Amino acid sequence: MSRDAAKARGEVFAPWLDENAEPLIRFDRVTKKFGDFVAIDDLSIDIYEREFFALLGPSGCGKTTLMRMLAGFETPTTGKIMLAGKNIGPIPANKRPVNMMFQSYALFPHLTVADNIAFGLKRSDMPKDQIAARVDEMLGLVQLKKFGGRKPHQISGGQRQRVALARALAKSPKLLLLDEPLAALDRKLREETQFELMDIQEKLGTTFVIVTHDQEEAMTVASRVAVMDHGQLIQVATPEAIYETPNSRYVADFIGDINLIEGAVKSVARDIAEISWAESMEPLRATAPEGLTKGANCCFAIRPEKVSISAERPEKAANALPGKVIDIGYLGNMSTYHVELANGQMVKAQVPNQNRLSRHAFTWEDAVWVSFTATAGLVLTA
Amino acid sequence: MNRRFSWFNATSLTLGFAFLYLPILILVIYSFNESKLVTVWAGFSTKWYGELFRNQAFMDAAIVTLKVAVVSSTLATILGTMAAYVLVRGGRFMGRTLFSGMIYAPLVVPDVITGLSLLLLFISIGLDRGVGTIVLAHATFSMCYVSVVVSSRLVSFDRSLEEAALDLGCTPWDAFRSVTLPIIAPAVIAGWLLAFTLSLDDLVIASFASGPSATTLPMKIFSAVRLGVSPEINALSTILISIVTVGVVTSSLLTKRASVRRQQQERAAIAEG
Numbered sequence: 001m002s003r004d005a006a007k008a009r010g011e012v013f014a015p016w017l018d019e020n021a022e023p024l025i026r027f028d029r030v031t032k033k034f035g036d037f038v039a040i041d042d043l044s045i046d047i048y049e050r051e052f053f054a055l056l057g058p059s060g061c062g063k064t065t066l067m068r069m070l071a072g073f074e075t076p077t078t079g080k081i082m083l084a085g086k087n088i089g090p091i092p093a094n095k096r097p098v099n100m101m102f103q104s105y106a107l108f109p110h111l112t113v114a115d116n117i118a119f120g121l122k123r124s125d126m127p128k129d130q131i132a133a134r135v136d137e138m139l140g141l142v143q144l145k146k147f148g149g150r151k152p153h154q155i156s157g158g159q160r161q162r163v164a165l166a167r168a169l170a171k172s173p174k175l176l177l178l179d180e181p182l183a184a185l186d187r188k189l190r191e192e193t194q195f196e197l198m199d200i201q202e203k204l205g206t207t208f209v210i211v212t213h214d215q216e217e218a219m220t221v222a223s224r225v226a227v228m229d230h231g232q233l234i235q236v237a238t239p240e241a242i243y244e245t246p247n248s249r250y251v252a253d254f255i256g257d258i259n260l261i262e263g264a265v266k267s268v269a270r271d272i273a274e275i276s277w278a279e280s281m282e283p284l285r286a287t288a289p290e291g292l293t294k295g296a297n298c299c300f301a302i303r304p305e306k307v308s309i310s311a312e313r314p315e316k317a318a319n320a321l322p323g324k325v326i327d328i329g330y331l332g333n334m335s336t337y338h339v340e341l342a343n344g345q346m347v348k349a350q351v352p353n354q355n356r357l358s359r360h361a362f363t364w365e366d367a368v369w370v371s372f373t374a375t376a377g378l379v380l381t382a
Numbered sequence: 383m384n385r386r387f388s389w390f391n392a393t394s395l396t397l398g399f400a401f402l403y404l405p406i407l408i409l410v411i412y413s414f415n416e417s418k419l420v421t422v423w424a425g426f427s428t429k430w431y432g433e434l435f436r437n438q439a440f441m442d443a444a445i446v447t448l449k450v451a452v453v454s455s456t457l458a459t460i461l462g463t464m465a466a467y468v469l470v471r472g473g474r475f476m477g478r479t480l481f482s483g484m485i486y487a488p489l490v491v492p493d494v495i496t497g498l499s500l501l502l503l504f505i506s507i508g509l510d511r512g513v514g515t516i517v518l519a520h521a522t523f524s525m526c527y528v529s530v531v532v533s534s535r536l537v538s539f540d541r542s543l544e545e546a547a548l549d550l551g552c553t554p555w556d557a558f559r560s561v562t563l564p565i566i567a568p569a570v571i572a573g574w575l576l577a578f579t580l581s582l583d584d585l586v587i588a589s590f591a592s593g594p595s596a597t598t599l600p601m602k603i604f605s606a607v608r609l610g611v612s613p614e615i616n617a618l619s620t621i622l623i624s625i626v627t628v629g630v631v632t633s634s635l636l637t638k639r640a641s642v643r644r645q646q647q648e649r650a651a652i653a654e655g
């Protein structure tokens with residue numbers, strides 16, 4: 001069942017919610033140490049067939065190490081990695097049904113584009129006469145039919161990236177690993193290529209695991225995103241869930257723009273928590289997560305686009321705070337207002353620019369009110 | 383900085399080159415001397431080259447020398463490449479520093495010591511000295527040169543190319559043969575040429591390692607010169623110099639051109655994005 005077919009029937013592709021689904025990959029309490037340095041720290045994760053799974057995190061958090069363990073270039077210090085129910089620990093890299101697209105592309109400079117793609121096929125049990133056809137098919141898939149005879153240094157960076165993809169896909173691996181595949185491309189090409197990658201992934205139904213430090217890229221392509229820090233998984237969820245309901249300050253801050261206000265729980269009543277955060281300021285009201293206790297330290301988090309800005313105090317807003325405009329950032333489709341509240345706390349509010357010629361409603365030093373509903377923000381305790 | 387060609391620079395350059403090449407130039411000129419007297423010029427002639435090719439003793443020595451050079455440089459290339467590969471790729475293993483120091487030691491150990499120690503080894507294991515022992519001796523001292531040339535290429539070699547080969551189903555040996563070797567081939571060939579020329583002009587180590595049955599050209603020349611320099615020797619030396627020059631120049635061009643081309647390609651790649 002492809003994701004397209006599932007979509008057509010209105011089903012949602014979410015095997016991770018199905019208790020009976022068998023994961024394609026299972027990391028079972030995997031730790032990887034380099035000397036004394038712990039690169040991967042007791043990590044467990046399930047990845048399902050046909051997923052487009054993104055590993056996201058700052059540089060040095062262990063993304064590449066995780067991927068290299070899947071490819072077979074590193075062995076876990078402790079723990080097990082299962083692929084389709086089999087422990088792949090003892091299987092060397094060249095025997096795994098896994099292929100990798102390298103960050104540097106690692107195209108063989110002495111071979112033509114077609115020979116690069118055929119390289120893996122020649123070392124498989126595919127009969128010789130079928131190899132040429134398969135190479136042709138892969139060249140078609142990445143729209144490089146005319147370039148089969150060129151050497152890697154005779155094509156552009158974007159084309160090289162596609163050759164690397166075609167080479168890694170040629171053997172029809174069960175799992176394709178992509179280590180920062182688009183990092184070397186410029187922004188426009190990168191965005192186009194993201195959609196191409198998604199198309200190809202849906203067409204082939206191969207499981208993709210992609211490493212990236214670009215959160216927009218992860219959010220665009222992935223069915224699920226794993227946010228990593230210091231060799232640990234902080235949150236694994238769909239892009240929407242990661243954005244709308246981050247489980248911690250770290251994830252909230254890492255993904256997109258967000259206002260974070262430190263405070264303490266003053267009271268919890270009927271799902272609504274009141275958070276005191278500064279003397280002389282009204283407490284903030286927000287939906288309480290389960291298990292929130294009075295007096296606990298917490299962090300109130302709200303996305304700038306969920307904050308409204310007005311000249312007068314809005315009548316029915318659950319939260320309204322007075323302040324003055326310090327800075328205005330014009331982003332084309334949006335403007336971001338930086339508002340300083342009475343106690344010095346900065347709050348960002350993002351407002352869409354709907355009319356081309358309308359002047360900004362507010363300007364520097366204007367006294368304004370920022371407001372938001374009780375369900376717009378989040379209370380984070382981690 | 384003043385980059386113009388000053389008189390001081392010109393003089394130093396001339397003096398330096400004169401110091402280096404005047405003796406060789408004189409030798410080459412006198413190899414075309416008509417007269418039998420080495421120091422008296424009597425007109426241009428190539429007759430000594432003809433004499434040379436009719437001299438059986440010299441021809442035998444030349445054949446021994448070529449045989450030794452080809453076999454020993456091939457052996458040195460195989461061993462030197464393997465050593466370079468282990469040093470660059472092997473990661474940290476027990477005794478790595480010791481190993482790398484020991485590989486490069488023959489670069490600085492005097493030839494006399496190398497020769498003497500090899501001689502003692504051959505005697506103590508009862509090896510009959512002859513062509514075989516010269517080959518072994520030459521391979522021993524020239525493999526470190528090969529290893530230097532090849533490892534400098536391997537250091538700049540993108541390791542992920544080998545991993546990509548493994549990932550696509552190669553065994554480690556297959557990855558080396560079908561990816562690493564073709565890419566480092568210019569350095570390996572340069573190393574071979576270097577080893578070849580080193581073997582060709584070695585006198586000291588060959589003298590220690592050889593027995594009565596085998597004489598190389600440099601040994602032959604050395605013993606002939608003790609009876610007096612003949613124009614034939616000049617002719618022979620000129621030929622040797624030509625071969626060595628071609629070898630060394632080709633070897634350095636191979637290394638240089640490959641690295642220049644690599645840089646150009648990398649620049650082009652970055653420019654294209």
Ligand SMILES: Nc1ncnc2c1ncn2[C@@H]1O[C@H](COP(=O)(O)OP(=O)(O)O)[C@@H](O)[C@H]1O
Nearest residue numbers: 034037039057058059060061062063064065066
């Ligand atoms: N072979 C290695 N030896 C020692 N340390 C390593 C090795 N590979 C990676 N590391 C360390 O492990 C950490 C994680 O690296 P990596 O997985 O490459 O991070 P990322 O891909 O997320 O940027 C880094 O701090 C890095 O220095």
Ligand SMILES: [Mg+2]
Nearest residue numbers: 060063064065
């Ligand atoms: Mg990385």
